[in-house]
Amino acid sequence: MSVTVRMILDEKGRNVVTLGPTVTLGEAAATLHQNKIGAVVVVGMENRIVGIFTERDLASAIGRMGAQALELPVSKFMTANVHRCNEDSTVNELMELMSSKRFRHVPVESDSKLIGIISIGDVVKQRIREVEMEAEHIKAYIAG
Template identity: 30%
Template sequence: MKTVAQLLRAKQSKHVHTIAPDEMVLDSLRVMADANVGALPVVKDGTVVGVVSERDYARKLVLLGRSSIGTPVSAIMSSPVVTVDTHQTIDTCMTIMTERHLRHLPVVEDGELLGLLSIGDLVKEAIAEQADLIRQLEQYIRGE
């Protein structure tokens, strides 16, 4: 089973888009749209203090009739934030995300934000590992 470090190295985009907690929700939506991502780590003074996602926007702002122009990210972000380090396995991350009902998981090492994993990243990797195992088993059965 691969580690978070291995998965981060394999990801195409190494840049992690972030937002500050005092920025407006509308700004976070623009960043997410421009970057084609569904969530942003919320960073204050170099520390991850939360995550803001499209789900937070829909449930904590739109459904309550609040304005994205005058509402700071801190008002809708998910906090306290659950993070993992680079030594965790993909399996461990999937368990955390399943149990906590999370779709995004910041990767933090020694207080530094290194990446953001989505449930899609983990599922893609799990499928690739299973396909590789099936291929190996088929070769074994054929005596190759």
């Protein structure tokens, strides 16, 4: 049985830190820091995803524009083309998506609305669990 996003969200919770597109880059940076997270989902009307803003986007904005970037809206620097998954997506599908596209956070949608977020840490933790269970099964088989 493949582990799905639904299973991960049921365990870790479905809370997602979000911001509106008009929040300044400085406010977005403070939100990342205060919540000890690496990405925040940018939502518009009806909690619909309009972008994702990551630590990488923050570094890029400041690198390009300096401190003046901190006063500009996060929508100017966010990634607007957000890859999403749904609750039926598997851990293996997410590993493939995250490694091929080189990102660490995937918002989860249902009926075009944000319902959770999966990080690379969530995927790695689940994969480690699977490998440990396989090892235990092999030990029991050899011992039996």
